[in-house]
Amino acid sequence: MPTIKNKFLFLGIITFCIVVLLFAFFVEYILGHKPCELCLIQRVPYIVAPILAFLVLIFSKHEKAISIVIGLFFIFGTIVSFYHFGIEKGFFNESLVCNLSGDGATISKQDLLQELQSKEISCKDVIFRIFGLSLATINAIISFVVSAIMFLKVINYEKN
Numbered sequence: 001m002p003t004i005k006n007k008f009l010f011l012g013i014i015t016f017c018i019v020v021l022l023f024a025f026f027v028e029y030i031l032g033h034k035p036c037e038l039c040l041i042q043r044v045p046y047i048v049a050p051i052l053a054f055l056v057l058i059f060s061k062h063e064k065a066i067s068i069v070i071g072l073f074f075i076f077g078t079i080v081s082f083y084h085f086g087i088e089k090g091f092f093n094e095s096l097v098c099n100l101s102g103d104g105a106t107i108s109k110q111d112l113l114q115e116l117q118s119k120e121i122s123c124k125d126v127i128f129r130i131f132g133l134s135l136a137t138i139n140a141i142i143s144f145v146v147s148a149i150m151f152l153k154v155i156n157y158e159k160n
Contacts, residue, residue: 006063009153010053013070013146017050020142027135033127037098038084042139045073045146064157071150074143081140087123088134098123 024043027033049070056066086092126134 006153007057009149010056013053014050014057016146017046017053020046024135027128031128035127036123038080038087038123039135042077042080042084042136042143045070045077045143048073049146064154067150067154067157071147071154074147074150077143078140078147081136081143084123084136085134085140088126088136094123 021043024035024039024046028035052066052070056063083092087094087098126136128135130138
């Protein structure tokens with residue numbers, strides 16, 4: 001059974017992830033800023049982590065293994081966010097990830113015009129900033145911190 005300290009950590013993960021997702025949906029649906037493909041991929045850790053944390057709280061099993069998995073998901077989030085930040089700053093070129101709907105096949109003129117009119121969001125376009133930082137930058141920092149917390153918890157697991 002998780003200790004009280006660990007229960008608060010997992011409850012914190014659940015709460016934090018829900019708040020982040022609600023904020024992302026607020027920016028998308030209320031403020032009307034459509035996310036790019038990388039923005040959508042960056043939501044994956046925030047969807048998976050609360051589910052895993054909830055499982056630990058309910059079943060009180062595999063706490064250490066699930067902490068590692070949560071940490072790995074947030075490392076994934078850190079890497080994707082850093083890559084997205086690099087695209088925004090021009091360090092990296094946009095890749096096929098930024099256009100997941102395209103299959104790479106040759107398209108006709110009409111299809112090209114229709115695609116241009118659909119106003120797809122480019123991964124290099126910063127659509128929303130907080131304190132001058134893009135959401136990809138903020139997510140890179142947050143994901144790194146959460147993954148560090150989870151791995152510190154695993155390292156100090158026997159002490160808890």
